[in-house]
């Protein structure tokens with residue numbers, strides 16, 4: 001019973017959950033092992049409302065955390081850090097493995113809340129939760145392997161290195177993968193011996209608190225993973241807090257720049273996972289069916305609200321017509337509607353302002369000469385409760401040119417811009433002609449060309465003959481203005497630890513004085 005009582009939403013309610021039926025009253029901050037109302041003081045006590053994208057209903061609201069609450073959250077994390085960082089890697093590993101197991105056990109509950117809060121189909125939320133527990137399990141495995149080096153020096157002296165945690169890390173998340181982002185940041189942070197204060201996006205505050213409860217149930221010290229809710233001001237307080245050593249941020253480029261500026265004032269470590277406008281390049285020697293699948297995967301998961309989406313689809317001229325015919329036909333069959341229904345393949349966009357923004361990009365694209373081949377307008381489901389949801393039909397824009405706004409800017413919605421090209425050299429230059437560098441994709445049957453392209457493309461991740469797969473073993477992170485630092489993969493350890501060198505003199509010091 002204890003387990004059920006501490007949950008964000010009672011299991012009985014969750015299992016019976018239907019779109020439009022959830023109302024929450026529980027506090028959404030999590031500090032020192034329990035949910036709390038944020039401490040008043042030092043903030044503007046602004047209340048933010050949380051919407052259900054599929055219905056437009058308010059699910060709950062919360063008070064944004066101010067200075068006093070941030071101080072308490074960081075202080076509590078610091079206390080937990082002292083105990084946690086002294087454990088052996090194997091001891092930390094055991095607790096994190098239990099957390100991964102609990103996430104698996106609560107998979108359906110977390111996925112339901114995620115779909116209600118983000119608007120994405122339940123089938124996708126389940127995969128998000130799987131990717132999340134895999135990250136926790138993966139870094140649990142790595143925790144016991146963290147070690148330094150021994151370095152032999154002349155005269156019998158030697159040195160060794162210690163791989164040490166950083167301290168209290170801050171995680172700041174975007175709204176598109178709320179639970180997964182919280183896990184991708186906290187799993188390596190905790191595995192390396194750090195504590196974390198996490199701030200979800202104010203649009204999606206719910207599932208990070210479920211993760212906090214799971215960590216507590218798994219046995220981490222109270223305070224090791226605290227959650228504070230809020231928006232710009234709260235984020236800013238976290239990035240400037242003197243008790244914080246690192247900020248790992250996922251969000252847009254403009255906010256990432258502000259985060260880096262703020263963190264720089266106290267020389268904090270920073271990881272930035274920012275936006276993109278990634279190219280997907282389809283050569284005429286590809287398997288066309290697979291390339292069409294790739295283009296759909298690269299554009300329409302999570303209503304197109306995916307940072308590494310391949311939204312600039314370059315198709316070699318001689319297969320352009322065949323490609324368009326197939327991709328448009330497939331896109332028209334995507335089933336839109338209630339995110340909690342099993343056969344829904346596209347849900348609602350995150351908010352009304354965001355939907356309006358995406359639609360205005362399409363309007364502008366038309367004015368600039370693009371041809372709407374399908375979708376691009378509002379979708380109003382038949383069911384009465386979904387009438388005020390933020391739905392739109394997935395859109396394919398043909399006749400795009402490099403200088404169009406829809407090709408240059410991140411739209412972050414279900415909008416694919418299709419461009420044609422003639423030669424490999426030409427497409428490399430055009431694909432790289434962007435300030436972003438998050439991901440890229442290539443479809444071709446020519447092996448040497450595929451690897452030549454992967455080497456030439458300026459992006460942190462290159463997919464060959466697939467798109468948007470994210471196994472936890474592979475480091476993920478951007479080039480150029482898409483950010484720096486990695487999440488996932490062993491490389492991430494570098495970003496949550498610091499290396500101390502210890503010199504040991506075995507003789508007498510040589511001294512000129």
Ligand SMILES: NC(=O)C1=CN([C@@H]2O[C@H](COP(=O)(O)OP(=O)(O)OC[C@H]3O[C@@H](n4cnc5c(N)ncnc54)[C@H](O)[C@@H]3O)[C@@H](O)[C@H]2O)C=CC1
Nearest residue numbers: 173174175200201231232235236251252255273274275307
């Ligand atoms: N590279 C990656 O891994 C990913 C990148 N993104 C990017 O995120 C963006 C969409 O997410 P949004 O939530 O709209 O981004 P956003 O930049 O508006 O907000 C991100 C987070 O930063 C917080 N924030 C806002 N101002 C802040 C400040 N001055 N200091 C500290 N924190 C502040 C927000 O409250 C939110 O939690 C897109 O550009 C997308 O490409 C999204 C997911 C993954």
